[in-house]
Amino acid sequence: MSAQPAAVPHLEIDGVSKRFGETEVLRDVSITVPRGTFLALLGPSGCGKSTLLKIIAGLETQTGGHVRLDGEALDGMPAYRRDIGVVFQSYALFPHMSVKENVRFGLDMRRLDKAESAARVDEALELVKLGGYGSRMPSELSGGQQQRVAIARSLAIRPRLLLLDEPLSNLDAVLRKSVRVDIRELHDRVGTTTVMVTHDQEEAMSMADQVAVMAEGRVLQMGTPEAIYERPATRFVGGFVGSPPASLMKLSRRFEGGWRFGEIEWQMEPALARRLDAIRRIEVTIGLRPERMRLVEAGTEGALAAELRSSEYLGGERLLHAAVGQERIAALVGGHLSGLPKPGEPVHLLPDADAVMLFDAENGERLDP
Ligand SMILES: Nc1ncnc2c1ncn2[C@@H]1O[C@H](COP(=O)(O)OP(=O)(O)OP(=O)(O)O)[C@@H](O)[C@H]1O
Ligand SMILES: [Mg+2]
Structure with a gap:
């Protein structure tokens, strides 16, 4: 009997390290993410979360280690060829473009034909429940709606991976709680593997399937929210999660x-x-x-x-x-x-x-x- 070939991990971060000059910002980070997972990278300010996200996206280059997607090494591949959608902290929409034009932006760069582009824009706006809002200008939307347009813009390219860096931090406390539910429900509809960066443990625990707790450039523990809460691997994790x-x-x-x-x-x-x-x-x-x-x-x-x-x-x-x-x-x-x-x-x-x-x-x- 021959052994089953081991399944190729969907996203694999393998011993990634990063230095800026003398400063070690990431130290031997290894994380494996199964397809369809919602992973939260959780840790205090400055622990290297955004840097790791940028390395996955191809916006920053690691000093050591590899990032693989579906078995393919992404090392050295330019960001635009990775098919990865990224939504940053400041979800900056282009203020002079309508919602539709904003969502279409990434598709125009990919030179899709007009009909295909239009269909994908409509689909992405439907997904974030903004179907009727295509002709509005960003200034005519609430903060939460603008944020969903930014997500629609990254979904329209049908990314293999969706990366969110503190997607809720520009929203007020009330909106933050409702958009948190919106994003999780969207994830469940679309099924795109998602990696979200946050320093808010409540956000991470309530939204993610898996949480990787980081401190000082290292992953201290990765597991389900329940495992992180019930069985923290270190004093730091125990003192960081729970509200x-x-x-x-x-x-x-x-x-x-x-x-x-x-x-x-x-x-x-x-x-x-x-x-x-x-x-x-x-x-x-x-x-x-x-x-x-x-x-x-x-x-x-x-x-x-x-x-x-x-x-x-x-x-x-x-x-x-x-x-x-x-x-x-x-x-x-x-x-x-x-x-x-x-x-x-x-x-x-x-x-x-x-x-x-x-x-x-x-x-x-x-x-x-
Ligand atoms: N381009 C850069 N040059 C030099 N140092 C940098 C650069 N980018 C980030 N750093 C440093 O790397 C460390 C990690 O930064 P990073 O932005 O990844 O942190 P973070 O976990 O996302 O923090 P926050 O929650 O505040 O966004 C910080 O000490 C930061 O000052
Ligand atoms: Mg950050």
Whole structure:
């Protein structure tokens, strides 16, 4: 029996690095993206997301490594030959051209015949639900509509890949949430493999099938939003995803047994103590998800004795900011709770033991399997 040939990955970023002079902006980045996937590149400002997107698009050249699409190396291929659609942060439409002319722009460059061009423009505008808007000028559209025209312009060329760099950042908070749904639904209709850059973890988690979390030019973890949230590979990832993100605190073993935050002792639940014992460390960083904390009575087993510093009313929920010794901890509790303690008063917070994350205090890597 002969072995099945291994399937060729759709988009393959293979050991890509990039330097600008002395500065290393991307370090050995490897990502494989199956066809039809919506991938988010998520990371803080300056971590190299846009640079990676530009390398895929052919607008920037890598210092090392390869980018392959359907098995074909794109290295050295000019951007216009790659059949990749790109929408940038500023979706700049040509203000003196109508919506139709804007969408047709990329097709004219490709010298398609008139009828074919017209059909594709109509199709692309239908896809972004702007079918009746072809003769409007950009100034007669809302920010969200302009943004969809920019996407239609890149879809009209029927790209093999759609690249979006912070496509929502020019929109106000309300519009951003609705366009987020529009873009995801569009992706599901068209099925074009999409790579979107964002520094907004909520955007990445809510829109993408796969999220690659980047920091300082490296991919720290790639996985489904659920995997990234439930099982962050490093302290950085745990502290970056979630809204609000996890509280990270240093926990030390007491000489007499048990554990403490600075000078504050913590009588944790036995199941958690066993997990910590199994790890055999003197210090660990623990990650506590605010939404997995409960406000409990003093004396409840496993509760952390803290001091309330402030609280934010969020409508359905209330976000408490408390201090345990020198450490800060956040807890998301029901917004309807009455008789809440006031700043300066003690609060007792019980973390859900299953949701407590443990990281190496030195290198930040996840500790338990
Ligand atoms: N043409 C360039 N010349 C020199 N340095 C550059 C150039 N382009 C980007 N950089 C540097 O590379 C690093 C990564 O930039 P990049 O634009 O990829 O970050 P980013 O993750 O997209 O950030 P942001 O979220 O702020 O857009 C930054 O430190 C930036 O200053
Ligand atoms: Mg950028």
